[in-house]
Amino acid sequence: MTTPRFSDSAALARFFDSARALLGEARVFDSASDGATYADQMAFDTSRHQPSGAVAATSAEEVGSLLRLAAQHGVPLWPISRGKNFGYGGSAPVQAGAVVLDLSRMNRILEINETLGYCVVEPGVGFYDLYDALAERGHKLWMSVPGNAWGSVAGNALERGVGPQPYGDHAAQICGLEVVLPTGETVRTGAGAMADNPAFHVTRNSYGPGWDQLFCQSNFGVVTRLGLWLMPAPPATMSLSLQLPEADDIERGIAAFQPLRLRGLIDHDAAWVSYVGIASYIGPRTMFWDGEGLLPESVGAQIRRDFGLGWWNAEVNLYGEEAVIAAKAKAVEVELRDKGIAAGEWTVWREGDPITASKRGIPATRDMMMIDWLGGRGGHLGFSPVMPSDPKLAAAQFRRTRARYDEFGIDYYGAFGVGGRQTVAVNEILYNRDDPDQQARVGALFEALIADTHAAGFGEYRTHIDYMDAVAATFDWNDGAMAQLNARVKDMLDPAGILAPGKQGIWPARYLA
Numbered sequence: 001m002t003t004p005r006f007s008d009s010a011a012l013a014r015f016f017d018s019a020r021a022l023l024g025e026a027r028v029f030d031s032a033s034d035g036a037t038y039a040d041q042m043a044f045d046t047s048r049h050q051p052s053g054a055v056a057a058t059s060a061e062e063v064g065s066l067l068r069l070a071a072q073h074g075v076p077l078w079p080i081s082r083g084k085n086f087g088y089g090g091s092a093p094v095q096a097g098a099v100v101l102d103l104s105r106m107n108r109i110l111e112i113n114e115t116l117g118y119c120v121v122e123p124g125v126g127f128y129d130l131y132d133a134l135a136e137r138g139h140k141l142w143m144s145v146p147g148n149a150w151g152s153v154a155g156n157a158l159e160r161g162v163g164p165q166p167y168g169d170h171a172a173q174i175c176g177l178e179v180v181l182p183t184g185e186t187v188r189t190g191a192g193a194m195a196d197n198p199a200f201h202v203t204r205n206s207y208g209p210g211w212d213q214l215f216c217q218s219n220f221g222v223v224t225r226l227g228l229w230l231m232p233a234p235p236a237t238m239s240l241s242l243q244l245p246e247a248d249d250i251e252r253g254i255a256a257f258q259p260l261r262l263r264g265l266i267d268h269d270a271a272w273v274s275y276v277g278i279a280s281y282i283g284p285r286t287m288f289w290d291g292e293g294l295l296p297e298s299v300g301a302q303i304r305r306d307f308g309l310g311w312w313n314a315e316v317n318l319y320g321e322e323a324v325i326a327a328k329a330k331a332v333e334v335e336l337r338d339k340g341i342a343a344g345e346w347t348v349w350r351e352g353d354p355i356t357a358s359k360r361g362i363p364a365t366r367d368m369m370m371i372d373w374l375g376g377r378g379g380h381l382g383f384s385p386v387m388p389s390d391p392k393l394a395a396a397q398f399r400r401t402r403a404r405y406d407e408f409g410i411d412y413y414g415a416f417g418v419g420g421r422q423t424v425a426v427n428e429i430l431y432n433r434d435d436p437d438q439q440a441r442v443g444a445l446f447e448a449l450i451a452d453t454h455a456a457g458f459g460e461y462r463t464h465i466d467y468m469d470a471v472a473a474t475f476d477w478n479d480g481a482m483a484q485l486n487a488r489v490k491d492m493l494d495p496a497g498i499l500a501p502g503k504q505g506i507w508p509a510r511y512l513a
Contacts, residue, residue: 004097081155094502149363178225201227243310262420472505
């Protein structure tokens with residue numbers, strides 16, 4: 001069994017025995033095969049983050065008791081909602097030997113308020129679960145769905161996941177949390193700090209500091225209840241597919257979307273996706289070309305012809321009253337035409353039509369087909385820096401990143417999610433986990449991307465557990481003042497240093513001594 005730092009097999013055994021007394025045998029998992037089950041299923045070397053086992057809680061009270069036991073025995077815990085955050089580490093901890101705190105059995109939908117437009121969920125509630133509950137009520141509310149919907153609604157929001165809908169900034173929709181602190185105490189944020197306050201999940205403007213975002217991408221507490229704002233079902237939607245024929249067209253693509261987003265003519269961040277990304281959803285690379293090395297441009301051109309793709313591809317979606325979005329559609333067409341982008345016919349959906357796509361709140365998992373691009377046991381890493389929505393800055397980031405992909409022999413798969421003020425450069429790195437040479441090249445590529453992007457003045461908004469320290473180090477203003485603040489808050493809230501050490505590069509004091 002892998003043991004964590006500052007602990008040993010005897011301490012682990014005592015913790016697991018205490019957990020059995022609390023939870024029963026059926027919810028304690030401490031065999032070697034149990035640890036392997038919770039490992040990062042897409043890692044080249046699972047031993048770097050191999051957990052020693054897992055315990056499964058079903059209530060906030062049990063979470064608090066397990067945290068107190070962990071502090072008593074000096075055993076670190078790594079909480080997961082459903083453990084489906086593939087490409088970022090899945091269910092595996094940063095610290096090898098940590099015990100996974102599995103919250104997937106906490107799967108109650110505590111409230112759906114159709115009048116005020118929110119839901120309240122426990123961390124084990126998945127997107128399919130919430131969709132089914134909303135469907136039973138007639139789809140009066142629509143949820144925003146990420147690319148792969150088998151994960152946790154709460155977990156995705158807390159990790160700042162996104163979806164292609166108006167409420168697609170999931171962390172921004174959080175309102176009101178119940179959190180168990182590392183010491184085992186439970187708090188409620190915002191209006192929830194007042195007993196039975198009906199405004200718990202409808203206002204962020206409560207009394208005193210706002211704490212909801214403190215628990216996003218942190219190891220300061222375990223969220224056991226999360227309020228999330230949902231979009232009222234629109235009477236209609238309009239959708240428009242767009243293509244840009246050449247790689248360097250990304251600059252005018254971003255120049256077209258940015259003012260539309262800022263002015264509210266588009267009410268979600270629209271993404272330009274490279275053709276390799278779309279091809280990877282269709283089938284493995286051998287379906288198009290069976291050679292070695294980088295995908296030749298001639299083959300790429302043939303893929304684009306065969307499937308009617310541009311080098312870059314996007315879909316714009318409008319939501320609301322049909323007369324209103326039809327007027328917006330005309331304004332969007334004018335803006336696109338001014339940027340030399342041809343607009344085809346809009347597809348219209350009206351209330352009562354079948355709800356058939358993720359942009360309309362339908363969960364799906366098809367996007368994971370992309371990991372088969374290079375064969376073997378496929379995998380992927382995401383590298384996603386954030387920058388201003390400046391077309392020239394984004395185009396320079398694209399050229400810099402694509403050159404690195406070429407240098408390390410990895411097919412470029414990128415996307416740019418364009419907002420009115422920020423653009424996220426989503427770069428997927430697809431690889432074959434059974435190829436040691438690819439392993440080395442992918443690792444070198446990722447490190448080069450971190451360094452290049454930092455030199456350009458940008459940073460990632462989330463990253464894989466392998467790179468959390470490296471990315472945290474790039475946020476270096478004033479000698480890393482933010483990292484120092486995070487460390488002080490960590491040591492105050494988690495004096496035993498047992499909750500998710502190393503998450504987002506935040507380590508307890510004993511790990512830094």
